[in-house]
């Protein structure tokens with residue numbers, strides 16, 4: 350202890366890289382009349398995209414897909430491999446089919462309330478998994494909330 354009072358701790362010290370860089374949205378809002386050349390400059394000043402790329406869209410894969418550095422490297426990839434694309438599509442389609450099948454059973458006249466709740470739980474789990482998959486658009490649950498939706 351030397352008796353001097355250091356500057357109050359400031360979160361900015363820990364996050365200097367974050368705060369030094371503003372989003373493109375913020376930069377553009379500050380200069381709403383910016384010309385195209387100025388906006389292109391902003392691209393170098395704003396928060397960049399992830400340099401290493403983004404995760405392969407197969408939810409169970411941890412590989413990264415980067416934007417092609419050079420022309421001729423092909424189109425930007427959403428999946429790290431053909432295998433991942435195929436697996437993604439296969440699992441997505443299976444989950445959708447399972448949800449549709451389970452919903453049909455739940456809606457049958459003879460299904461008891463308890464059975465309906467169990468089926469809703471299974472449907473909810475599949476919707477939860479399916480939320481990780483790209484290009485999925487399905488109806489909102491018609492009947493029940495995922496949790497706490499029990500009604501008498």
Ligand SMILES: [Zn+2]
Nearest residue numbers: 405410429433
């Ligand atoms: Zn992958």
